[in-house]
Every structure is written in structure tokens, then in C-alpha cells.
Amino acid sequence: AQTVTQSQPEMSVQEAETVTLSCTYDTSENNYYLFWYKQPPSRQMILVIRQEAYKQQNATENRFSVNFQKAAKSFSLKISDSQLGDTAMYFCAFMPNSGGSNYKLTFGKGTLLTVNP
């Protein structure tokens, strides 16, 4: 079974600054995907960024980038030039890619990020 751990329940950052959210995971799988999701008060989970484990290059999506360390099973999210609209819960999630049709996402407990003006 996979587990995902987010060790920072809450974080805050000043507008326009950079913040890094931490995530570690445990799995015996060799091929998998990792995700960061954002959940604003509207409750809808919004995909921020995705990383495929077989790709060594870290994924980047505009102001969002990841630091993926496969050997250390670490997957942190860096948000640059933080904006007030980035205030939300952020969840790290794992999905195995072992074939078949099991597309289960395993989530961490989340980090509440507050961006202060």
C-alpha cells in the first residue's frame, strides 16, 4: 500500500514571495505518477502539476514547479511570485502506473497555504 505524508499542516507567505510545500511518499512501485492538487473553499480539487516517475526532469507549470527526488521519495512544490488567489489547501497525491485500470489516487493530509498581502 502507498502512503503520502505532508508534514506541514499550515504555511504562510507574503504576496510575491516564494514558498515550498513538502511531500514524501512510500511505495514499492517503480512506475507511478505524482500530483499536486489545490482545493479552495469551493471544495473543487484543481490539478496544479503532475510528474511522471520515469521522467527525471522536474515538471514546471508557469509559477509552479516541483523538486522530484525519486530515490528519496520526495516531491516538493515550489510556488513563485505567490498571489492572493493561491490561498488554498494543497494536497500531494500518488497514482500507481502498473497497468490495468486502477487509477486510484492516494492523498496526503494537506497543507493549508495562506498568502498574505
Added chain:
Amino acid sequence: EAGVAQSPRYKIIEKRQSVAFWCNPISGHATLYWYQQILGQGPKLLIQFQNNGVVDDSQLPKDRFSAERLKGVDSTLKIQPAKLEDSAVYLCASSRDRHGYTFGSGTRLTVV
């Protein structure tokens, strides 16, 4: 494209009552999921459908929870009888395959 539709948005019931949630996935998405998100935790998969067949229901409390996806489109999740610990947000999601997961806005259930 239209998103994943869920209803109702909120529901308050007394313990031991029954409740049902509805989900309409994105058109063409073969896979549909129900997740339970208890306050302060990440979502947990309850059940995954591929078309109208069940792929994974290992974490569904089958003594009180049931789900169906008739004709491989809409789905309903039912709880009967509800317990206090069932208070949570119930999220529905759909995808074509392992990519393109789209979540609905969820139903917040309060059991009193």
C-alpha cells in the same frame, strides 16, 4: 466542456437516516470515482467504476454504503443507515483513463 456535476451541495440528516448523492460525470469519461474527505484529511477513494463495472471498492463500508452507475453514465452513492462518523465531503470525479481527472464540487454531509 461541462464539469462534473454533483447534488445536493449540502445535506444535514440525523443518524440512522438514509441519504443519497448524485453525480453526472463529464461526457465520454469512462471512469467514475467517489471519494470521501473527512475534515482535516485528504480524500479517500470509496469506489471506482469503469463504465458500469466496479474496479475497486475495497474501502467502501459495504454494510452501510452502496453505489451504482447505471448505463455507465450517472452514479448514485447511498448511505443507509448513516453514522456520525460519516460526516464528510463526498467528492465525485471522472476521467477518460488515468489522465485528466476532473473533480466535482462535492456534497458536504453533516450527520447529527
